[in-house]
Amino acid sequence: MSNVTHYLPVLKNPLLLRSPWSRLQKRFLGRPTSFPDYFQNPIFRKEDQAKLIENSELSKLAAVPVRPPAVYETSSVYHDPLVNKVINHVMEMGKKKLARELVEKAFENIKRKQIERYHLASSPEEKAKIILDPKTVLHRAIANSKPLLQLSPIKRGGITYQVPGPITEKRSLFLAIKWLLEATNEKDRTIHFPEQFARELLDAASNTGKVVKRKQDLHRQCEANRAYAHYRWQ
Amino acid sequence: MSIFIKYYKSGGLNVAFSNKIWRYNSTSADMAINKGEEEEEFRVLDILKKRQRQQRRVNRRADVQPDRADRMPTDQNWGNVWPGPKTFHPSSVPLPLRQGYVPKGQAPPGKKANAELMKIPNFLHLTPPVIKAQCEAIKQFCTEWPKLLNSEEAIENHYPVEIITSDYCHASPSIRNPLARIVTLRVKLSTLKLDQHARDKFIRLVGERYDPETDLVTITADRCPIRKQNQDYVNYLLTACYHESWNFEEWEREKMEEDMEYYNWDKNPSKRSLVNWYLKTQNQSKELSDEEYSNYDVSQIPNGEEYKVAVSSYMNDGESEGTVEKYGEAVRKLLGLPQKKVVS
Amino acid sequence: MISRSWRNLCRRYSQTVTFRTTESSPSQHNEKQIGLFYSVNHDLCKQLFAYGGLPKSFAKQTKTFTETAIMVRQPALDLIDCIKASDFNKPVIRYVMYGEKGSGKSLTLAHLLHYAYEEGYLIVHVPWVSEFLRRVPRHKEMSNSQTREGFVDLPLDVAAWLLHFKTQNQVLLKNTELKISRDYVWSKRESTVAGSPLSQLVEHGINRVKYACDVLDALVYEIKQLSNSKQCKTFVAIDGFNGFFCPLTRLHTPTKKKVKPEEVTLTGSFLELAKNDWSNGVVVVTADQLALPDDHQDSYLPRYLLYKKGFELLDPFVPIEVGRYTDKEFLSCASYYRDRLWLRGPPEIETELKFTSACNPYKFMEQCAPL
Missing domain, CATH: 1.10.455.10 (Ribosomal protein S7/S5)
Known part of the structure; x- marks a missing residue:
């Protein structure tokens, strides 16, 4: 038990920093989907959007094609x-x-x-x-x-x-x-x-x-x- | 000796075969050489017969003239070049057309030997200048549009009946289309002279074809093969319905309360219950007969008229929040209850 | 017990709660208390609603919240005003409550039952009509009626309902001035003599299940007589009244023939009660979409739900609409749920839930459940 080391998840995309659970949401499906691979995942949480505005990276994301959010991705407080x-x-x-x-x-x-x-x-x-x-x-x-x-x-x-x-x-x-x-x-x-x-x-x-x-x-x-x-x- | 080896190949020229046969029918001098060859090595058995394949020689005419389209001046009279409907002829049309299935990596097929362009009807004989010339020619037979028919209402007043037909053009060699025989007749019911019974009967006869919101009767006919026949049929239908609705049959007397298309409050149990209730409040419990019920004067009952109007509109105008509220108000006034307080 | 007094202690010293009212008597409720919750006494709750009356989901909530709290809303106050203003010498006035699914009709009816109890009415309460006509477990106890040809009886259901009637009107039935006016002979050895108290008739129906439906008929007749002679005032409350006018019920005879509601004896009895040929009483009825099969649930307006027959029977009636929560009522309900620990989270939730539940009371309760 003492030999076990925990590895912190290395986040590739610093934008999705909300919680460790948000890494679960990558949505790279193996099958061909309606949207090609170069489409970005949507940022639907208000906190993440606020962070973008702070870092002034919103303009970068605005120019890039973005996938639409799935039905279960809400900006609700209970998400x-x-x-x-x-x-x-x-x-x-x-x-x-x-x-x-x-x-x-x-x-x-x-x-x-x-x-x-x-x-x-x-x-x-x-x-x-x-x-x-x-x-x-x-x-x-x-x-x-x-x-x-x-x-x-x-x-x-x-x-x-x-x-x-x-x-x-x-x-x-x-x-x-x-x-x-x-x-x-x-x-x-x-x-x-x-x-x-x-x-x-x-x-x-x-x-x-x-x-x-x-x-x-x-x-x-x-x-x-x-x-x-x-x-x-x- | 001669060895006959006959090969039947599709489209092959017999020149090569006869060459082969000639080879085996050789003179004795060649035969010696051949025999010598045969003694040294075996004949190669040509199973696949690859050597037989020769280039197919296409017979092309050497004296092909350049296209007439290349020599056409740009200011020519096109109506003379293409006077009537004609299958597409690529050399006569000076346009760089490309039409048809586009194979991957290639351009769309050109106009020469293009089956697609030849299949479809073209309207090269109906260019705007040609049509203009035709119109000018017909104009001498036409009269002017009447000046007073300048608005929709005027047209509806004088010409209430509309006949709607459709012409079709699609990718096929023929310009005939079976859908072109369909004829629709549209007329507003208010333009027809009908009294109340006739109007009700007309609507029942015509059924689904009447739209109460726009007050239009739409009759469609497609049972005959020719448009003119369908037109006659549609006119006949309108006339027949109109005259039938003015007729009164004996069996129409048996119309029951359930068949009524509107709600007549006097003949309904609603009035009966109101009258009974009123009599009870006056402490008279009588059993009136049906006629007395319908003849009972509602104005004796305080707020009775309002109640009657409310119930009639509730039943006739359909049920909605508004009619239910009005009904509620009327009943409260009738029964002497306070009105609903509106809380902001 | 200790926890409850501790909680009450906490409550007394807490801040002023804006969603509760201390006025627990419905006859004293007025517009100032619209949107506020009042709690019903636990014993009274058991007496009035032991065999139905409160919707099942609400009954579960009462267990979790450890109290029965009903919101004072405008339709209930409207009805109470009308009842107070009505003349009891005239024939009975019928009120029809209608509204969307889950907008609070049954709870308004419960509020009115409490009011009727306080004012000393004789309560005739049918908790949910579809229980009789549409709830068919594997074996439904049905029998052919003996007194009426071709009619179907539901003896156990009616006996259960008589027990419910008895529990609700314990107090009134104890005072033995309510007497029957005529003789009823059930069989060679059993009969109820004229002049015996009403409670005896009810007891007979509960004990002898075979005659329960006939007892019900007799009871209806007697109640009308008693009301007409001013010996007691009656409050008739029927939830899901439009279930009586359906084309078919879910019952079927042993020969697999489907039964129509008119062929069931208890329909006849309750329809008799809803007529306006008697006085000194109040009839409140709800027209509910859920009482009908799924293919007839297009609209919640009364004439559509009651069919032609029901409308003609009840005309003229006072339609009362029970609508969704207003903003004030919604906020009050949300703060009540927070107080009862049912809802927690930041205040933005209120706006979200208002949007997703469209201020419909039942949907709001459903959506707060997993949060």
């Missing part, structure tokens, strides 16, 4: 690229509307549960500890369930060893969201997805529950296999 990513992972068969409704209902469930807990809590200190904002709960849950190392299978001398190694930010985020969704889908037939998802998120945010256990198991396994770490460079 969160992580929430959009989670909705995309929940989505199956391209049913974005359904995926969004499920995630929104899950947020509603989280809110109701937390408000109930808030009202039942007796002292102001306890009340202050309860997070009422579902987006914050989501962020915390994902942060708590992100693994810091991963095991890669490396074959040496006929035996496949599980070798611990570094993990990129992207993969780590992907694994966190995937584990959360897998845990949710192991639900009972009679329980609805939003309810189960809300439960998983709340558990993960408080460092309990299936997903965090899975991450901790992975870390333990990595620790146990640290002898094989040099197999990465043979």
Whole structure:
């Protein structure tokens, strides 16, 4: 665990400096799209636009062709690229509307549960500890369930060893969201997805529950296999 | 000895074949040389017969004249060059036309031997100077446009019936188009002399063809192959509907309340309920007959007239926010309730 | 319990809240309180709305907010003024509430029920007509009516409704001056004698589910008699009245024939109540798009929803429009949600939500849910 170094994401485009999550939004699709590659991504957040005006780089961007923003890219106060990513992972068969409704209902469930807990809590200190904002709960849950190392299978001398190694930010985020969704889908037939998802998120945010256990198991396994770490460079 | 080897190739000249046959029909002197050759090496079996391919000799005329178009003066009378409709002839047209499918990396095909240009009808016989000359020739047979028909209203007053036809021109050798037979007749219903029953009957007969917003009756005919026939048919339809709508049939007496095209408040249960309500407020509960209901004078009931007007407009003018509000106001006045307060 | 008093303590010392009013009696509400929330007592809520009356989404909100708060709005005040100004010797006046989906008709009706309860009316409240006619679980308890040929009964539904009626009018039914005027013979051994109290009739209907629909008919007749003779004043509230005039219901007989609303006994009973041949009462009815099947939901205006039959039955009625939130009401609602911890974030949210929800109360509530 002590050998792990975190790499800060090196931002190629200094314009998209809003948050680490805005790097998720590159929109370079492998398939041919309506807009050729030399088109720039749109800057739709008011803060980013204000920054452009400050740096007086707006005139440069105004002369360059720009792609139009997608439907989920809003300048609203509630825009969160992580929430959009989670909705995309929940989505199956391209049913974005359904995926969004499920995630929104899950947020509603989280809110109701937390408000109930808030009202039942007796002292102001306890009340202050309860997070009422579902987006914050989501962020915390994902942060708590992100693994810091991963095991890669490396074959040496006929035996496949599980070798611990570094993990990129992207993969780590992907694994966190995937584990959360897998845990949710192991639900009972009679329980609805939003309810189960809300439960998983709340558990993960408080460092309990299936997903965090899975991450901790992975870390333990990595620790146990640290002898094989040099197999990465043979 | 002679060996006959016959090759049947498409379009090939027989000159080469006879050469071949001649070779095998050689004299004895050549035969000795050939035999000597044959003894040394094998004959090469020419399976693919590549040597047979010769250049196709195109027979071109050596004395081709330059185009007539190159020698045309620019101030000639074009009407004499192209007097009538004619298929496109590239050498007679002094224009550098390029038309047709453009293969990649090349220019559009030129006018010589261009099937596309030849397929389509051209209007080179109808250039503006030619048309002008034709108009001048026809003018002696024409009269002037009447001076008093100078506005749309005047035209509508004197000539209310409009006949609309369409002519077509498309990429084909023929100028005939089956769509050209369609004839539409448009007339405003207010110009026809109809009383209320006749108007209602006319609208029911004509059905979908009447547009209440613009008050236009549009009758379209395309069932005959010729435009003139369709025109006659359309005129016939208009006349027939007009005269039929003035006729009164016996079975029209059986028109029920549901068939009425407008709402007549007197004959409807709305009046009945109002009268009943009023009688109850006066503490008289009588059972009036149908005629008494319709003959009951509404002006006895305070605010009754206003209510009647409101209900009639609610039903006849369609339902919208405005009519509902008016109805609400009228009912409140009738029942003695305070009006709705407008909160800013 | 401790948390609630702590919260009340906090509230007393907090800043003046501009979205609440302390006036909890609807008869005292006036224009000064438009846009402000008043909370209904918890026990009263249970008594009036135990078996329906509040929309399901609103009931969930009451659980989260730990209180039932209704906004005082202009249509409700308008209706209360009209009721106060109306003459109870004349035949009953019918009011039809109409509006878009989610604009607050059922909650206005709840507000008026509270008012009626305070003023001591006998409440006849049908929470949602489509529950009877369009909610068909796997097996719907239906039977052919014995007293009327060819009619269909819904015994369990009517018995449940009689229980609801009893809970709402507990207080009035306890005072035994409300007596029945004629005999009702149910079978050889069971009968209700003239002069017995109304509560006995209702009890009989609840206990003997088989005769529930006939009890309902009898009850309607008795209520009319009692109102005419000035022994009690009646408040009839029916939500989704236009459901009675649909061409077809979702019910079907054992022979798979579809049932029309006129062939159901309880339709007849409630339509009798909505007629204006009795006096000393108020009839408030809502015309709701959701009570009809999806293909007839083009407009929210009353004549379209009530069909010809309904219009002729109710004419002349007073149409009352329940519209969207005004700016003041919207801000008040937003601050109430913030207070109840339902909405949080910077103030720009208000402008955004006003635009996306178009000030429609239900849509606003829906859109605040995940935020």
